[in-house]
Amino acid sequence: MSARLIVVSNRIPSEATPSGGLVVALHEALREKGGIWIGAHPETGPEEPALIDMGGTQYDKLAFRLTEEDRAAYYLGFANSVLWPIAHHRTDLVEINRSFDEGYLRVNRRIAEQMAEVISPEDHIWIHDYHFFPLAEELRRLGVTNRIGFFLHIPFPNITDLDVLPDPPAFARWLAHYDLVGLQTRADVARCLEMFRADPRAEMLPNGAIKFGAQEVSVRSFPIGISAESFARAAQDCAPPPAHELFGDAYVIGVDRLDYSKGLPQRFRAFERYLETYDTGPRASLVQIAPPSRESVRAYQEITADLQQIAGQVNGRFGEVHWAPIRFLHRPVPREEIAGLLRGARAALVTPLADGMNLVAKEYVAAQDPDDPGVLVLSRFAGAAEDMTEALLVNPHDVDETATAIRRALTMPLKERRARHAACMEVVHATDTGAWARSFLDQLAACTPALRITGRAAEWLRGEEGREFDPGAHRSISKEEV
Ligand code: ADP
Numbered sequence: 001m002s003a004r005l006i007v008v009s010n011r012i013p014s015e016a017t018p019s020g021g022l023v024v025a026l027h028e029a030l031r032e033k034g035g036i037w038i039g040a041h042p043e044t045g046p047e048e049p050a051l052i053d054m055g056g057t058q059y060d061k062l063a064f065r066l067t068e069e070d071r072a073a074y075y076l077g078f079a080n081s082v083l084w085p086i087a088h089h090r091t092d093l094v095e096i097n098r099s100f101d102e103g104y105l106r107v108n109r110r111i112a113e114q115m116a117e118v119i120s121p122e123d124h125i126w127i128h129d130y131h132f133f134p135l136a137e138e139l140r141r142l143g144v145t146n147r148i149g150f151f152l153h154i155p156f157p158n159i160t161d162l163d164v165l166p167d168p169p170a171f172a173r174w175l176a177h178y179d180l181v182g183l184q185t186r187a188d189v190a191r192c193l194e195m196f197r198a199d200p201r202a203e204m205l206p207n208g209a210i211k212f213g214a215q216e217v218s219v220r221s222f223p224i225g226i227s228a229e230s231f232a233r234a235a236q237d238c239a240p241p242p243a244h245e246l247f248g249d250a251y252v253i254g255v256d257r258l259d260y261s262k263g264l265p266q267r268f269r270a271f272e273r274y275l276e277t278y279d280t281g282p283r284a285s286l287v288q289i290a291p292p293s294r295e296s297v298r299a300y301q302e303i304t305a306d307l308q309q310i311a312g313q314v315n316g317r318f319g320e321v322h323w324a325p326i327r328f329l330h331r332p333v334p335r336e337e338i339a340g341l342l343r344g345a346r347a348a349l350v351t352p353l354a355d356g357m358n359l360v361a362k363e364y365v366a367a368q369d370p371d372d373p374g375v376l377v378l379s380r381f382a383g384a385a386e387d388m389t390e391a392l393l394v395n396p397h398d399v400d401e402t403a404t405a406i407r408r409a410l411t412m413p414l415k416e417r418r419a420r421h422a423a424c425m426e427v428v429h430a431t432d433t434g435a436w437a438r439s440f441l442d443q444l445a446a447c448t449p450a451l452r453i454t455g456r457a458a459e460w461l462r463g464e465e466g467r468e469f470d471p472g473a474h475r476s477i478s479k480e481e482v
Contacts (some may be wrong), residue, residue, distance in 0.1 A: 005035035005441070006119055008111070008135065009128040012039030012054060012061050016332075022153075022359075024227050025433035029441060036118060038111075040075075041065045064111050064116065067280065073103020076130065078296050082165070083130045087154045088261040088354040091164045093299040102164045105134060112138030112304040121146065124444055127178075129153045131281045132283070134170070136177035149180040149444040151222065151383035154356040156188035159195045172199050175210035175219075180445040182222040182440050184383040189221045218447060222440050224357050225389060225431030228366045231339060238340025240292045248323055250357075252377075252406060253345035254288040255338055255360045256352075258330065260303055262378065263353040263396040264290060268310040268326060270351070270402035275318045275325055277403060284410055285325050285347065291332040304330060342367040347375045347409035350382060351396040357383035361391070363429070365424040373421035375409035387431070388425035 007030060013023050029039055029445065041063035042054055051062035066075065077100030085093040112135055125148045127135050134146045162168050175181055183189050196202040196219075196251045203211040209218045215440045221343055252271075257263040271286045290307070294300045311326040333341075342348065348364040361376060361384040368374055378384060378391035385393055392405040412420075 001162040002033060003445070004120065004123045005030055005033040006038065006115070006123050006125045007128070007300070008115070008125070008132060010039045011036050011129045011221070012063060014042070014054075016057060022224065022433060024230075025437040028434060029437045033124075033376065033441075034059055035123065036062055036323055037060050038064065042239065044068045044069075044071050046111075049121040051118060064107075064114055066107065070103055070107050073097075073099045074107040076172070076294070076297055078104035079131045080109060080294055081299070083133075084154065084261075085299065086161050086164055087130065087151055087157045087329055089155075089158065089161065090260065090299075091161050092353075093260070094164050095298070096166065098166075108134045109138050110435070111135060111226070112142055112144075115139065116142045117142055119144065121148065122439065124442070125149070126151070126444065133174040136421050137174050140177050145409065147179045147444055147447055148177070149182065149440060149447075150178040151174070151182040151440060151458060152356070153184070153224070155354055156191045157182050158191060159198060161290070162195065169199075169201075170358055171301065172196060172202065172212065176202070176210065176215040176217050178217050180440075180444045181219045182443075183219065184223055185386045186219065186221050188218055188356075188383070188388060192219050218443075220443060222385065222436055222443075223431045224368060224436050225428060225433055226359055226362045228362070228425075228428045231363055231366045233334055235343040237340040238336055239341065244393070248283045248285045248325075250283075250410060251285045251287050251344070252347040252409070253341055253347055253364070254286065254290070254349045254351075255363075256288075256290050257293040258290040258300070258303055258307075260299060261352055261354050262290075263299060263351045264288070264303070265310055266353070266396050267349050267351045267402070268307065268314065270396075270399045271326065271349075271406065272310075272317075273399050273403035274316045274406040274472060275314070277407070285323070285327060286344070286349070287327045287341065289333050289338065289341070291327045292330065307398070322459050339363070339367050343369065345374050347377055347379050349402070349406070350384070351377065352380040352382050353396055355379070355384075357384040361388060362428045365428050368421055368425075370418065370421060370425070372414065375412055375420065376424060377405045377409055384427075387427045388424050390420040392420075 007026050037056065037059060038051065043068050047067055048065040048300055051064055054061035054063050069172055077097060081095040082100060085091060116139065123146050125146050127148065127150045129152060136150065139148065164305065165171055181192065183192060197204065205211050209216050254267060307328060311328040314326050315324045321447055342364045350358055350361040352358060361378055361382060364376055376391040378388060378393055379396045380393050381396065394402045394405045396402060
C-alpha cells in the first residue's frame with residue numbers, strides 16, 4: 001500500500017469541492033493518496049484533548065482548536081506580527097512580546113502531540129507555511145520518524161533580519177528537522193543556504209543537503225502556480241467587463257489582500273504620476289480590489305485610512321463628474337467576478353514590495369485572451385518575477401518607473417503584447433499547481449529518511465546519558481553517523 005499523505009495547513013477548506021489553486025492541488029493529492037488534512041478550527045474555544053473530526057468524505061479532515069489566548073499569541077502574535085514582517089523585510093513592524101513566542105511554541109507542541117495520535121509510521125507528512133516552523137522538531141521529540149516535508153509560501157527571510165527573532169539560533173534548527181524544505185524561488189533557496197552556511201552547527205554535504213547535528217535536510221525551490229486551465233475557463237465564462245463609461249477608455253487592475261507588503265500606496269502614487277503625465281493615448285482608470293485582512297494586527301490598521309486618503313486626493317484632483325480615476329473596493333469580491341475583471345483589464349499592476357510568489361500575477365496572465373492580451377506590470381520583488389521575465393518588471397518604490405510602465409502597457413503594440421503574454425503563459429503552465437504538488441511529493445518520497453534513534457540510545461548519542469531517562473526522547477542520526 002502506498003504511503004498516506006498528511007497535510008497540515010493553517011486553514012482547511014470547508015467545502016467538499018474546494019476552489020483556489022493551492023487548495024485544489026492539495027485536495028487532489030489527498031484524494032489520490034488518501035490521508036488527513038489537518039488545520040485550525042475556524043472557531044476558537046476551550047482547549048481540546050484531541051484533534052476534532054471535521055467530517056471529510058474522500059479523506060479525513062481534522063482540526064486543532066485554538067483558545068482565544070492561542071489565537072492572539074500564536075496566530076496574530078508570533079506568526080503575523082513577528083514572522084510575517086521579518087520575512088517581508090519589515091523588521092520595524094515586529095512586535096516583541098514574550099507571550100507570542102511562548103504561545104507559538106505551545107500551540108505547535110500541542111498540535112504535534114495530537115498529530116502523533118493519528119499518524120502511522122509510513123505516512124508522508126507535508127506541513128505548510130510559517131505558522132508551523134517548529135512542528136517537525138516537536139514531532140521528532142515525540143519519536144515521529146516519518147518523512148516530513150515543509151513548504152514556505154512567503155519569502156525566506158534575509159539572514160540579518162532573523163536576528164530580530166527572540167531566539168535566532170532556533171530558526172535553523174527548526175528547519176533542520178524536516179527532510180525536505182520547499183521554497184518558492186531560487187533566490188529563497190540561496191538565502192536559506194546562506195543561513196545554514198553561516199551556522200557553525202551546519203555542514204554542507206556533497207549531495208547538496210545540509211547536515212545539522214543528527215539531522216539531514218534538503219532545500220529546493222518549487223515555484224507555486226495556479227490551476228491555469230480552470231482559471232482561464234472561469235475568466236472566459238464571466239460576463240463581459242463593465243461598460244467603459246465607468247472606467248474611462250480602459251482600466252488597469254490591482255487585486256490584493258490589504259497588506260503592507262503589497263505596495264499599495266506606492267501603486268496609487270504611481271498611478272497618480274501616470275495621470276499627471278498623461279497626454280495622449282487611452283486614459284485609464286485604476287480598479288483596486290483589496291479586501292481587509294488581519295485587521296486586529298496593529299500594523300494593518302493604518303493602511304486602509306492611508307489608501308482611502310490617497311484615492312480621495314487623486315480622485316479629487318483628476319476626477320470628472322462621471323469618472324473617478326481610482327476605484328478602490330475595500331471588500332472581498334467573488335472569485336468568478338475577479339476572473340472576469342482580470343480578463344477585461346488592459347494591464348495589471350502587481351507591485352508588491354516583497355512577495356513569496358504572487359498568484360494574482362499568474363491569474364491575470366491565465367485570464368487573458370491570447371489573441372488580444374493585456375500586459376502584466378510586475379514588481380521585481382515578487383517571486384513570480386524570477387521566471388516571468390517577459391512581464392514589464394518594475395521597482396515598485398520607483399513611482400516614475402511604474403508610471404512609465406503603465407503608459408507603456410497601455411500603448412503596447414498587439415504583436416509585442418502577444419509575444420510577452422505567450423512567454424508568461426509558458427511559465428503559468430510550467431508551474432501549474434497539480435505538477436507543483438506532485439513534484440514536491442515525489443522529492444519527499446525520494447528523500448532517504450535518516451535512521452532515527454530514539455530513547456536511551458538517543459540520550460547516549462547526545463551525550464546526555466547522565467540525565468534522567470525520558471522514554472519519549474529521541475533523536476535521529478544520519479547513515480554516515482552510524
Ligand atoms: P497572498 O497569499 O499574499 O494573499 P497571492 O497573490 O499569492 O497573495 O494570493 C492571493 C489569492 O487570493 C489569489 O488567488 C487571489 O485571486 C485571491 N484574492 C486576492 N484578493 C482577493 C479578493 N479581493 N477577493 C477574492 N480573492 C482574492
